[in-house]
Amino acid sequence: SSASDNMDEETTFWQKVQSHQKMASQLPAVERVRTLLDRSSSGMLSTFSQKYDGYPSGSMVDFACGEDGCPILAISSLAVHTEDLLANPKCSLLVTKDPADRTDLIVTLHGDAFFVPEDKREASRACYLRKHPGAFWVDFGDFKFVQIEPKCVRFVSGVATAMLESGDFTEEEYKSAKVDPISQFSIPVASHMNRDHGEDTKLIVQHSTGIQVDHANIIDLDRLGFNVQ
Template identity: 40%
Template sequence: MKTPDLPADNRQALRQVARSCRKAVLSTLAADDGSPYGSLVTVAFDLDLSPILLLSGLADHTRNLMAAPACSLLLDGTDGHPNPQTGPRVTLCGRAERVDEPRLRARFLARHPGAALYADFGDFSLWRIIPTRTHFVGGFGRAVWFDAPFGLAPTQIAQLAAAEAALLEDANARWGERLGDGWRIASLDPDGADLSNGQEFRRLIFHSPIDGPERVQTALAESLNHASG
């Protein structure tokens, strides 16, 4: 049975569910005895659906990742479902690595502006999870495994990354007044846009994934018209 409001295409659906989540359960292997350990983290996503985390070196999960980088994230999209088992969720598996990339830092802080208060502390560092496969559950009878890149073409992702800053500036110049009340487009990806207003967050979903930079403004127009209609 297809879950309402999700695309029929499972790869597109899992990306929509994942990208709409701002928090997740990070599962790591305890450094002392190898036992499974789950912890709450805030998360952002790169264009290719790689999760981006800002972690303290004092946290158990960070020490675990330094000893064993294999991990998974549970991304829960079941809010609003009286029976959570009927709602969508994604378990994304991969390997974590520490990174020092201004573009990824900007994407994380665009989604979690409050983290700017401690992002420069010496014990905090940026991590990216390189996804290998994911398990998507869209409700009863809809469960499937996929290997990366989850329907995203690497060449198209590279084109979007190269044009990311210019696309974001253009998008806010064109649509900022339309969003109104202090809202702005904080980040873009092939499946939609993150909108922010201070600490408030909204997710704008593209009806069809964009396949290159030239499609961004058209996709934004279509989605904004649909949302206001």
């Protein structure tokens, strides 16, 4: 009986969560995707291996997105993925909102990589260094800038939960989406609220959802509200 009661309580809890999530204002999925890529600085680059013909090859890489949403990488001529891209520019870049949480937003950008020509190098360099100011090695002779031109962008979130959501966007849809202007303040605002106003956040959650909680930490925020854990 006790086990049955606990199951009923958990079912009721998740029903309330789902009901709240359906009513809550959220950014359009394409804006969440565009914002995640803009705010991210590293991901998994997958290329077609030249050493192991026909098999994919993965590399952890740093990147920065330009104003058009195209990822810009600084890669060495000594890197395996450089050889792969020279032979076949088709690639993908996987980015996660929270690497430790597989239920959170995961985005895969599929596209064609091209080496930035010399007359556009300075713009790419400036973009990359804004995201990675300590990357002095980009001026080494063996480093080149590569830009990935998106063809399709896929996303999934809520894996293995009742909040599963997935979809894909064309190049035009992705590039025309706006980066949320408030997301850049997520870390300082969340840190301040969690440190100094945790009780207030808990009361907001209880008032908004009707769910009693022991605590509530802000994870991130955008122009429409904030996510809590």
